[in-house]
Every structure is written in C-alpha cells, then in structure tokens.
Amino acid sequence: MLRLKEELIENPIVAAIRNNEDLEKAVLSRAAIVFVLYGDILNISHICDILRKNSKFIFIHVDLIEGLRGDAAGIKYIKEYARPDGIISTKSSNIKYANQLDLYTIQRVFILDSLSLKTGIKNIHETNPDAVEVLPGIASKIISVFEKAIKVPIIAGGLIKEKKDVMDSLSTGAIAISTTTHKLWDL
Template sequence: MNRTIIDQLEDTPIVAAIKDDNGLEKCLTSSSQVVFVLYGDICNIGGIVKRLKDHGKTVMVHLDLVEGLEAKSVSVKFLKENTLLDGIISTKIAVIKAAKKQGLATVMRFFALDSMSLEGIKKLVEPDLIDFIEILPGVAPKIIGKLVAEIDIPLIAGGLIADKEDVIGVLQSGAIAISTTNQKVWEM
C-alpha cells in the first residue's frame, strides 16, 4: 500500500483527471495533489508526466488510454523507464500485476454497471496487487458504501461527479477520494 498517496488523498480528496492539454494546463495550478492522466500517446506521455511532476503532482497514467501502447507488461516497463510516473491505472489485471512488479502504485478501474459487475469486482480484487480501486460511475454513494464495507482496498469514485453535493455524498459513503475531469470540481 502506498501510504504517501493515501496521505495526499486524505489531505486533498479530489483527483484531477486530465483528458487533454487544456486540462493539463488548468491542473498545474489546481490544489489536487494526485492527477490521473487519461490521454497522451507514446511520443508525448513523457512530457505530460514531466510537466505534472515539475509542479509537484503525484502522477498516475491510465495505460489503456495512451495511444501507441498496448495493455501489456512491456508497456508498463516502457512507462517506468521513460517517464517519471508514480503509478498505473488500468482495467486489465495483467497490467496491474506488471505495474506492481515494477514498483509502481496501482489503480484498478472498474465499471459498476449492474449487480453482476459488482460481484465481478469482489472476485477480481487482489489486495496484494491493487493499491486503489476506482469505480465508475462515481455518483452512486449507496453502491460505493457497500463496496467499501466489503473490500479492504481504498476506493476512488470517478465519473459523472458534477457538484459539491456529489462530492460530499461519495466521500461520506466511504470513498477515499473522487476523480473527475470536471475542472470546476477540482477546486471545491
């Protein structure tokens, strides 16, 4: 478990999730300490991560969304050796395993679409591999509370969080943080 990231999320529970260069620019001056990079390609990901690190951010890259990289262990190794990232986000357990072997923090992203997907989440969770789980959409406090009670891994809620009421509801349900591309929420 990465205690430093947990401390950062407890201090500032809003994760700036960036999906383009505009988000990157705005994120640099946000109070978010942890940033989820949800875009980029094999040519520019190193520069994106460096800009964030130069501004003191903890950087988690969603490998599945980096153009030109496949969800394979060699891509994790490439990112580890060619960027300053702190961790990997993925929906693929093989990528999470590879990231853990490289000493990176791990965020396993799940989509909670129905009761079957919730049961699948419980079966896939491996506390020795996964530092955090991210549940999308994040606007279901009742479901988040249930997962927090059943899974012993810090939970981050993401997706569709639009206002202070959403943030408060999710955090009160037991999520350690929320991730959002909504720049207005970054400064709440």
C-alpha cells in the same frame, strides 16, 4: 500503499485530465493528484514532466495511451520513460505487471449490474491494487458495498459534476474523487 492512501486523504479532489487544456488548468489548480487520461507513447513523457515540475502526484491510465500495448513491456516503458507515481487500468494483467515494478496501482472498475460488482470485487482480491476507482462515482450504494468487501482505498470517479456529488461520494466511503470538472479541482 501508505503514502498513496495518505495523499488521497489529504487531497481528496483528483484532477482527471483528457487534453492539453486540462493539463494547463490542472497545473494551476490546487489538486495535488492528477489522473492522465490521454496521450500517446510520443508525448506521455512530456505530459508527466510538466506535472512533475509542478509537484503533482501522477497516475497514467495506461489503457488510454495510444500506441501502448497492455503488456509487461508497455508498463515497463511507462515506468522508465514517463516516470509516473503509478498507473490506472481496468485490466488485471496491467495491475499485476505494475505491482511487480513497484508502481502504485489503481484498478478502475465499472459497475453496471450485480454481476460486474461481484466480478470487480473478485478481481480486486486477485490483483491487490493500492486503490480502486469505482465508476460511476455517484453510485453511493456501490461505494458502500465495496468499502465493506475490500480493504483498499476507494476513489469515486465518473459523473461527478457538483460539490454535492463530491460530498455524497466521500460520505459513503470513498476517500477521494476523480473528476474532469475544473471548478471542483480547487475545492
């Protein structure tokens, strides 16, 4: 976890990519960390090869990869064939499988109300991810509550469109932000 936390602190803007155009822009950007939010079992290795050749720290959102099941075999497939640095998932079981395979793990948590906040904190304590991505990332109160309740780095994601959103999220306790907004990747 130490290397991941250091990477996030040194590179607080994470490029979140949803298509090949984003991939091309991320490769050319200053963003050192990339969240891959698209692909399928046929092209995910190629996507990661491109990012690896450009010295990017790679996380695959395994819930979004077409043709991949959210089970131990699916996570093992990702580790062996795509070879990312880690995975992102909303599913506790995927985080547990990836932890067993010594992949970095980021648990993505959507906070809609007080119950989802409570459930999110409980799941994080049970799965022990290396970091947590809180969505929506512009919800500074939520980030502040998470920072007090958990002991892992927080990444703010979702609806971060302007430099002010980045600064607000970082000032409330997130150590990094993930965004699909290309103009922010070079901050």
